[in-house]
Amino acid sequence: MKFIITSRDGATRARAGTLELYHGAVGTPFFMPVATAGAVKALALRDLDELGYEMVLANTYHLYLRPGTEVLNAVGGLHGFMNYGRPVLTDSGGFQVFSLADLCTVRDNGVEFRSHIDGSKHLFTPERVISIQGAIGSDVMMVLDQCTGYPASEEESRAAMNKTLDWARRSIRHYRESVDGERQALFGIVQGGVFPDQRRECASALVEMDFPGYAVGGLSVGEPKELYREITSLTAPLLPEDRPRYMMGVGSPREILHAVAEGIDMFDCVMPTRIARNGTLYTSRGRISIKAAAWEKDFSPLDEECPCYVCRSFSKSYLRHLYRAGEIVALVYNTHHNLAFMKRFMDDIRSGIISGTFRDVRAKWESVFPPDADAPA
């Protein structure tokens, strides 16, 4: 893995560059669509390429349960299984174990849980999670971490952070012993909840372990937006300038703009695809609901400025009709458009940093997506 920063914004910590991974290079900052079980929900694989995406995220927890490592080993990894030639990042599965699995119990050596699919019992240890990601063959793997929800007490948060650090140490050791670092990079994850001291302590300990890259975890789990921003602004600069920084599970256009300005390079979020399936679409003029009666006879495109297949081909009236009629292809078209939007949005940010106009780009998009102070991050 090679990370090259080629441009820096003068007024903020924003930077643009290239992340070179085993399956190819990706321009930073970038957004990864989420391909949970080896497919982006409601999007054909070739559409992902057409939209220009250079990297996706897949979920270790889901792929471990189904199709399982036996199938993945038989086919030589996720790339072959899903016929995808570009870089893939896998999370550690920790977040899903805590949020989706039944009866999850944290032990010293790892986390025990029951599958949400069939109730079967499993144990994720830091080492095991590295091995599973080895079978997946992701370009970037993540350490097993423990994320608290929001709110969590200072003690709960500290205990989870200590566990995270202990597991990170075991992870990087196992990684160095057993993984080909040329093919797969391992990122550490900063936890510490909404407590500045814990974030500092966690970041500092992880940096000492010298990971190829670092992620900010445990945010966007229900905390108020202001607190989210404060912790992002505090944590990002604690991470080495020359390593890629990844903000996990974020997010909305506005939060991405803020995080980029703090020096974050990588994002993933289910939001653009999830809200698409619920009929909410991003446009150059803000979010719209495709269900609105206002579109009944509006035969103009969803977004006049969007060059995607859906905006080139269909009207708001037609898309509203498909959604109301419960057509599966409504989910396909909505997802296609929202991911087209996100790619253009990220490209706009990146160009802004490179051309020295990040301030204008940010101001433009912040006016399109005004603050919604009460909403959680």
Next chain:
Amino acid sequence: MKFIITSRDGATRARAGTLELYHGAVGTPFFMPVATAGAVKALALRDLDELGYEMVLANTYHLYLRPGTEVLNAVGGLHGFMNYGRPVLTDSGGFQVFSLADLCTVRDNGVEFRSHIDGSKHLFTPERVISIQGAIGSDVMMVLDQCTGYPASEEESRAAMNKTLDWARRSIRHYRESVDGERQALFGIVQGGVFPDQRRECASALVEMDFPGYAVGGLSVGEPKELYREITSLTAPLLPEDRPRYMMGVGSPREILHAVAEGIDMFDCVMPTRIARNGTLYTSRGRISIKAAAWEKDFSPLDEECPCYVCRSFSKSYLRHLYRAGEIVALVYNTHHNLAFMKRFMDDIRSGIISGTFRDVRAKWESVFPPDADAPA
């Protein structure tokens, strides 16, 4: 509308040719994917073109209820609404009124029903159904008919046939008075259930009315396959040799082969798309269930002989995984493949007729899809 027969099979009544409609020419015999509400379920519009389809069927009942004629009139018809440039056939809505609507009551002047969506009350008269299809702008419109289910008594069937003939007379009169015949053709529909005399009487009366084309209706409604075949074989030759013949709602590869041999030119059916969404796929070696455990580690394509995007890109193992994981894109891929199969299948039949090898083509496909005598048609 112009119908030109260019080839005839020596041993059967099969024929191949071209049906020229307002929005373009279609090679016969052909299969129309069903775009119920203005979209083929789970298929992007551009995929329909990529697969080579030249015509689709849309449902008058569904489009009348949603988006409604007001929206269709505002946008100038279905072609503009769904951005489709090729020919469209619309059914009369009669079949859906009888099978989907609540509280449907047949009156002399038409059929009264309540919407299955919101319970609102509506009346379809033969004239009204022509006007609605005028607003839709379909290349081929169908007369309002009354279809009995199976079984139905001889008296019930006769009453429905008489009603169908009465409505057909009113339909062709209204059509000649109010519709531009260059843009929209009107087809009559032969009813008469499983009673040969009624089929003969109905066909003969319709032929006297001199419709641009004729359909065989009221089949594939639950009757045994043998009865279905008998009535098809009886009815098709009763229709004028120089007019297109359309077998409504059929069907399976085997039934299509039989009907083509009896001189049918046009087909539509929800089966290929519906079974796709249930995980059943057509291949060059027969029907398979993508859910089968046998495919767990089968990394070969669905169908080695199929050149479609799905077969070029993905394995049975991966498609099985997507289906089991409940991924929306599994429905998209399965639908894409089954419609790719149907297009190749129809092309194969057409080439067979043209090149004088229809007998071999038929024998080949009949061995791939062996009889399932107990199943209804």
